Amino acid sequence: MGVLVLGTVTLDTVETPQNRVEDVLGGSGMYAAVAASFFDDTIRLVSVVGDDFPQNYTDILKQHGVDLEGLRRVENGKSFRWGGRYSKDFNVRDTLFTELNVVLDFHPILPESYKETQYIFLANDPPQLQLDIIEQSTNPKLIVCDTMDFWINEEREALDKTIEKVDILILNDSEARLLTGESNLIKAAHLILNNGPERVIIKKGEHGAISVTDSSFFSAPAYPLTDVADPTGAGDCFAGGFIGYLASVGDTSESTIRKAMIYGTVIASFNIEDFTINRHKTVTSDEIENRYQELKAIANF
Amino acid sequence: MGVLVLGTVTLDTVETPQNRVEDVLGGSGMYAAVAASFFDDTIRLVSVVGDDFPQNYTDILKQHGVDLEGLRRVENGKSFRWGGRYSKDFNVRDTLFTELNVVLDFHPILPESYKETQYIFLANDPPQLQLDIIEQSTNPKLIVCDTMDFWINEEREALDKTIEKVDILILNDSEARLLTGESNLIKAAHLILNNGPERVIIKKGEHGAISVTDSSFFSAPAYPLTDVADPTGAGDCFAGGFIGYLASVGDTSESTIRKAMIYGTVIASFNIEDFTINRHKTVTSDEIENRYQELKAIANF
Numbered sequence: 001m002g003v004l005v006l007g008t009v010t011l012d013t014v015e016t017p018q019n020r021v022e023d024v025l026g027g028s029g030m031y032a033a034v035a036a037s038f039f040d041d042t043i044r045l046v047s048v049v050g051d052d053f054p055q056n057y058t059d060i061l062k063q064h065g066v067d068l069e070g071l072r073r074v075e076n077g078k079s080f081r082w083g084g085r086y087s088k089d090f091n092v093r094d095t096l097f098t099e100l101n102v103v104l105d106f107h108p109i110l111p112e113s114y115k116e117t118q119y120i121f122l123a124n125d126p127p128q129l130q131l132d133i134i135e136q137s138t139n140p141k142l143i144v145c146d147t148m149d150f151w152i153n154e155e156r157e158a159l160d161k162t163i164e165k166v167d168i169l170i171l172n173d174s175e176a177r178l179l180t181g182e183s184n185l186i187k188a189a190h191l192i193l194n195n196g197p198e199r200v201i202i203k204k205g206e207h208g209a210i211s212v213t214d215s216s217f218f219s220a221p222a223y224p225l226t227d228v229a230d231p232t233g234a235g236d237c238f239a240g241g242f243i244g245y246l247a248s249v250g251d252t253s254e255s256t257i258r259k260a261m262i263y264g265t266v267i268a269s270f271n272i273e274d275f276t277i278n279r280h281k282t283v284t285s286d287e288i289e290n291r292y293q294e295l296k297a298i299a300n301f
Numbered sequence: 302m303g304v305l306v307l308g309t310v311t312l313d314t315v316e317t318p319q320n321r322v323e324d325v326l327g328g329s330g331m332y333a334a335v336a337a338s339f340f341d342d343t344i345r346l347v348s349v350v351g352d353d354f355p356q357n358y359t360d361i362l363k364q365h366g367v368d369l370e371g372l373r374r375v376e377n378g379k380s381f382r383w384g385g386r387y388s389k390d391f392n393v394r395d396t397l398f399t400e401l402n403v404v405l406d407f408h409p410i411l412p413e414s415y416k417e418t419q420y421i422f423l424a425n426d427p428p429q430l431q432l433d434i435i436e437q438s439t440n441p442k443l444i445v446c447d448t449m450d451f452w453i454n455e456e457r458e459a460l461d462k463t464i465e466k467v468d469i470l471i472l473n474d475s476e477a478r479l480l481t482g483e484s485n486l487i488k489a490a491h492l493i494l495n496n497g498p499e500r501v502i503i504k505k506g507e508h509g510a511i512s513v514t515d516s517s518f519f520s521a522p523a524y525p526l527t528d529v530a531d532p533t534g535a536g537d538c539f540a541g542g543f544i545g546y547l548a549s550v551g552d553t554s555e556s557t558i559r560k561a562m563i564y565g566t567v568i569a570s571f572n573i574e575d576f577t578i579n580r581h582k583t584v585t586s587d588e589i590e591n592r593y594q595e596l597k598a599i600a601n602f
Contacts, residue, residue, distance in 0.1 A: 184390065186526070226485055296602070
């Protein structure tokens, strides 16, 4: 059915207890688009980079079948750069620097070929850009939106307008608490449901994820990983795998949503095993299906 | 098949953001025994109280069918008293006081009628008492053990000896990390498996519980509760419901263990809805079965 992804494409510097990488391919839109590409052939990315963005990174995205017509390249612009450092055991992530650069003046204009895309994922980005995409989309069937603490704190008004217009809000547990001021996650989810979305999905890292609507509750297990290389982008891969699977099936029923969350969990679990999207280069559909079946066995009683 | 429960029977003072109760019926052994009584008719409690212990509390335990031959009453002794205060939203519990009293000199001697019990739950108690019970049991089929941070820090040697001799160790996530020095819970579980138990069950509160053996992994969802009155005893109810169900079936296969964890989750969820075991007085087998089926639906994909 096709998926439209709005999100950042960045050059990341990541420090983990074991390793350090500099200016690797990153960004919420990049991770989500590549994750979605495992399920649907038509992945349309809307984002912006500077003219310092390496050609071989663009090539990697093309190899994953990502349509880059909506990826603007700004002459004399510098790409978004982000740096982060993980604590021992990956429990805490400190942001070392955030250079928005070309994102500051970005006003996305959807290519004609993108406008009728039915499945839309608004990855973490300024809420005003997310609204721009909603307004330019002519045939949305499902709009899924992610956000983060920065926008909750700094752009609350615009964020509330975005949330009002989306079908599914995906966020992590601390963001759900921050957004609502409610520490009980189930109560927090219902407070969010009152403001527009028909479904809230809360990501809980090593504890899996939950999906809440007015009439349903689903608890998805986490994939039990013992060797973590780099958690960066795991949440974006979860969301990207999720919407990619939904688009490939062309259905948003409760049972398809649940399967999509498990496929999202699977892609996120692979992502964590290496830096940037290195692990995605070798992931096979058999490996994806095996982890899906493993998760089915893990949750079965 | 019958369950033997070792654990404390206490007088608790509990402060929550909404309420305060004083000298109510509490204790790890009490909660576990009552929880187990929902599944098995023969629940044998080993514990100690002082002569200040109210007769009507003993009557409540009898009404739940708990065999009290192993409950020693010490003349001129004072019962174990514990006081705790929960923070807003129940995220933090401060211990206000712990008066061990009669527990300090307690050396449990199993009544003859208890010795052949096949299902044994060693609730939170000094590890030396747990060892005493193991040594006096003549026909154990399954020994399940709980512990807490205090014993991990203060009685590590005795605790290690106990852990070596039990089949299943149940503990919460922070205790698993404290015991092993490993923050990844799956790695922590495998470190514990190396020291004796064939299965480790880690309780994660609102995130459910996991069960780990050398060859299996199970993730049990939490029951989605929005109205919490008092979490005291929830972990003991989980364990008590768990072993009570196992004993009632007389089987310790992987599939029965998983069902038992869900039944333990159900009893714990009721326990949280009121102080002490007030909620247990009215819980029906239909209510238990309904929540079990709800959890099945919640985990289904």
